[in-house]
Amino acid sequence: MIEILTPAQIDQARVSGALVGDILHTLKGRAKVGTNLLEIDAWAKQMILDAGAESCYVDYAPSFGRGPFGHYICTAVNDAVLHGRPRDYRLADGDLLTLDLAVKTGGVAADAAISFTVGTKAQPGDAELIAATEEALAAGIAAAGPNARIGDISHAIGEVLSGAGYPINMEFGGHGIGTTMHQDPHVSNDGRPGRGYRLRPGLMLAIEPWVMADTDVLVTDEDGWTLRSSTGSRTAHTEHTVAITEDGVEILTLPTR
Known part of the structure; x- marks a missing residue:
């Protein structure tokens, strides 16, 4: 299902998005060694x-997945990149942590993710890995807007990620979002421009570039949820929910402070 939201629903999405952005901002500040x-x-x-x-x-x-997720946020550490199920683990100095959060207010969802290093002992390459996903997200958002196509977003993301030298996994990517968290259209992290669904005002997308440093192959933990790089390499994931407007595109999940 591809859902086109009403102006009132987009207003509500702004509320959901601000909450997601603020919670992630707060949690980043609290996440210590x-x-x-x-x-x-x-x-x-x-x-x-x-x-x-x-x-x-x-x-x-x-x-x-394997049954209900059972937690309120995804917490992926180091070689984990997607659907990281919270567990009894204390963060170490230099851990690369990804927080991924989606909530609903008033029946409308918003979804975002951030990656950052905990403490002061970042491993070589971590900053570049995180920056690549952030730059790819910015490029994907810049390619969105009324009458653009999904392939334009995917191509823009892929150009940044592959240009930085990272393999790209095509199994999981961005998605439509609205009154439910996951909807069509799928937004791959690489693709051909000018192809795919034509964007319309009222469409919301969760755009989420993610990479693993030296592989495009995922493995699943015994918890049935957490996805890791098959080589144990470091990973990063950055995401915003955006709304297509008459004039362009609006990021909904920025923190308000």
């Missing part, structure tokens, strides 16, 4: 509930 991933999940739960919002993850049970 020694912080347990389960603490981060508990903090996310509390902020979601305090805002009167609804988690998109806790009861999420898609075909590719």
